[in-house]
Amino acid sequence: MDEIRWVERTDQIPAKLGVSFGVEYIIRGNPSHSIDVVEVIIFPGTGLTNPETGKTLKESPYPIKVYKGEGNTFGYTFDEPWEIAKGEWIYQIKIDSSLVLEKRFVIQ
Numbered sequence: 319m320d321e322i323r324w325v326e327r328t329d330q331i332p333a334k335l336g337v338s339f340g341v342e343y344i345i346r347g348n349p350s351h352s353i354d355v356v357e358v359i360i361f362p363g364t365g366l367t368n369p370e371t372g373k374t375l376k377e378s379p380y381p382i383k384v385y386k387g388e389g390n391t392f393g394y395t396f397d398e399p400w401e402i403a404k405g406e407w408i409y410q411i412k413i414d415s416s417l418v419l420e421k422r423f424v425i426q
Contacts, residue, residue, distance in 0.1 A: 404426060
């Protein structure tokens with residue numbers, strides 16, 4: 319998701335290769351200060367299973383450092399057919415293990 323172009327505001331996402339979806343968020347505060355954030359995607363059902371490795375992920379936590387006052391984008395792109403899991407995908411933002419944002423998408 320290097321070049322982001324928001325096309326539509328929706329929580330209903332088509333189950334197609336190449337489709338990207340996500341959220342943009344801002345942590346309020348002094349812009350010169352960074353903060354540790356964990357972006358988590360919780361996958362539907364039994365999760366996503368990579369057919370090459372056999373590894374199944376039920377969720378995907380991604381720790382990052384963000385700067386307060388700046389926009390941050392958190393998203394996912396369906397690059398492989400096995401990544402397209404229909405159902406409810408849950409995006410979460412956590413700070414110090416506390417949930418500060420949650421957005422649900424339905425892949426159909």
